[in-house]
Amino acid sequence: MNYRYQQLADELVEQIYAGLYRAGERLPGVRSLSEQRGVSVATAVAAYRQLEDKGFLDVRDRSGFYVRPWAQTRSIDTPVETSATGPCEISGQELAMAMIKAANEPGILQLGAAVPEVRFLPTRDVERAIGRVLREQRHTVANYMMPPGAPELRRQIARRLAEAGCQLSPHEVVITNGCQEALMLALRAVTQAGDTVAIESPAFYGLWHVLESLNLKAVEIPSHPERGISVDTLGFALDRWPIKACVLVPNFSNPIGYCMSDPHKRTLIDLLDARGVTLIEDDVYGDLGFQVRRPSLCKGLSPNSDIISCGSFSKTLSPGMRVGWILGGRHHRRIEQLKYVSSIATASLPQLAVADLLESGRYERYLREIRLTYASAVARMSEAITRYFPAETRMTQPQGGFVLWVELPEDVDSIDLAQRALQKGVSIAPGPLFSATGKYRHFMRISCARQWDERLEQGLKALASLL
Numbered sequence: 207m208n209y210r211y212q213q214l215a216d217e218l219v220e221q222i223y224a225g226l227y228r229a230g231e232r233l234p235g236v237r238s239l240s241e242q243r244g245v246s247v248a249t250a251v252a253a254y255r256q257l258e259d260k261g262f263l264d265v266r267d268r269s270g271f272y273v274r275p276w277a278q279t280r281s282i283d284t285p286v287e288t289s290a291t292g293p294c295e296i297s298g299q300e301l302a303m304a305m306i307k308a309a310n311e312p313g314i315l316q317l318g319a320a321v322p323e324v325r326f327l328p329t330r331d332v333e334r335a336i337g338r339v340l341r342e343q344r345h346t347v348a349n350y351m352m353p354p355g356a357p358e359l360r361r362q363i364a365r366r367l368a369e370a371g372c373q374l375s376p377h378e379v380v381i382t383n384g385c386q387e388a389l390m391l392a393l394r395a396v397t398q399a400g401d402t403v404a405i406e407s408p409a410f411y412g413l414w415h416v417l418e419s420l421n422l423k424a425v426e427i428p429s430h431p432e433r434g435i436s437v438d439t440l441g442f443a444l445d446r447w448p449i450k451a452c453v454l455v456p457n458f459s460n461p462i463g464y465c466m467s468d469p470h471k472r473t474l475i476d477l478l479d480a481r482g483v484t485l486i487e488d489d490v491y492g493d494l495g496f497q498v499r500r501p502s503l504c505k506g507l508s509p510n511s512d513i514i515s516c517g518s519f520s521k522t523l524s525p526g527m528r529v530g531w532i533l534g535g536r537h538h539r540r541i542e543q544l545k546y547v548s549s550i551a552t553a554s555l556p557q558l559a560v561a562d563l564l565e566s567g568r569y570e571r572y573l574r575e576i577r578l579t580y581a582s583a584v585a586r587m588s589e590a591i592t593r594y595f596p597a598e599t600r601m602t603q604p605q606g607g608f609v610l611w612v613e614l615p616e617d618v619d620s621i622d623l624a625q626r627a628l629q630k631g632v633s634i635a636p637g638p639l640f641s642a643t644g645k646y647r648h649f650m651r652i653s654c655a656r657q658w659d660e661r662l663e664q665g666l667k668a669l670a671s672l673l
């Protein structure tokens with residue numbers, strides 16, 4: 207059930223994000239809020255209390271509710287670069303693998319991986335769903351669930367996406383082992399070794415691993431921290447090089463967190479349509495926006511275009527379940543076959559458990575809560591970085607997800623910083639991991655999906671002391 211106070215809290219967060227109420231400004235008093243919105247005083251108080259709990263507001267005795275100062279964080283407001291460099295082969299992913307392994311050692315404060323700390327995930331709900339499926343569908347669980355995957359799960363995914371404006375039938379969905387496998391299948395379906403693809407830059411390092419393993423070349427297209435991929439630069443690259451596909455995360459990209467507007471998405475789609483280039487959209491963060499309205503999928507905006515859409519439940523329900531999906535469009539048959547070759551099938555138990563969670567409505571309830579939690583965690587982390595890091599430090603203001611992209615003073619080498627930070631027990635993701643050509647030397651990505659406690663605060667101070 208969505209309570210009125212919760213709706214009101216969501217609306218207020220949207221207004222704060224839209225700049226209607228700035229950092230340090232006072233919100234309407236409880237009585238005027240209740241009159242303005244036609245709700246009871248108790249509802250207005252409950253909404254304010256929720257925003258206070260989530261860290262959006264400060265309460266000052268006798269004086270009211272004030273927006274916390276996170277909006278004053280120094281933001282990155284220009285793209286790092288505005289031109290595309292030519293196709294390059296991908297290499298050097300061993301560094302990323304070594305850092306991922308080292309950062310996973312027990313006892314390390316994990317700020318590097320874009321994975322929520324377990325306490326943020328709905329583990330109880332997942333456990334109950336697994337228990338129910340084991341009791342009720344033992345025989346189904348014991349068997350393969352061949353591609354395209356569990357019918358009930360495909361139906362639930364198609365329903366959710368239809369609610370987000372992307373009308374499709376369950377027959378168009380193929381279940382995958384997470385979004386990473388979906389991206390791999392999409393690229394395998396439309397490219398061959400030696401081909402070139404356009405990738406937004408910076409881009410999450412899992413994608414560089416996929417490109418390297420498929421022997422693909424990449425042209426890096428700069429992305430603006432608020433608007434997203436530069437369509438002009440993409441057009442320039444399409445004129446010059448034989449690009450087969452373009453891969454990007456239009457909703458809450460990792461690492462910069464922008465969400466492309468619908469007109470911008472349409473311009474991009476028109477450009478790619480005109481050149482006959484496949485768009486591969488990765489929507490793994492699409493459910494984690496800080497605003498109430500879920501952003502659209504490119505596939506929903508233009509159902510007849512050559513668009514492959516990928517997603518998963520790794521950032522919301524559980525990365526360990528490895529349940530994702532792919533909408534292959536005109537490449538559906540090929541993708542289904544490639545999925546079979548790649549891993550025969552996705553494990554039956556996680557597929558059925560996720561279907562159960564979606565059907566029961568618990569997933570939606572969880573999302574309503576977690577979106578606010580992440581908005582507040584990102585705000586709090588921004589505030590702490592502003593406080594502890596050197597004055598020249600700048601960062602993104604993501605509109606969803608839970609990672610921050612931080613620009614450090616220019617003379618900082620973030621790979622060296624990451625290595626020294628690991629010795630102090632803190633992992634970060636250094637900027638060059640997000641580029642095929644070693645860009646973003648003085649950038650890093652920080653995950654904010656961590657419990658705010660003394661250990662985190664000390665870890666940030668230790669990181670700042672290395673700068």
Ligand SMILES: Cc1ncc(COP(=O)(O)O)c(C=O)c1O
Nearest residue numbers: 320384385386410460490518520
């Ligand atoms: C943008 C993006 N796409 C895909 C993935 C991989 O997702 P999964 O764990 O579902 O394979 C990640 C994980 O970090 C990601 O950030």
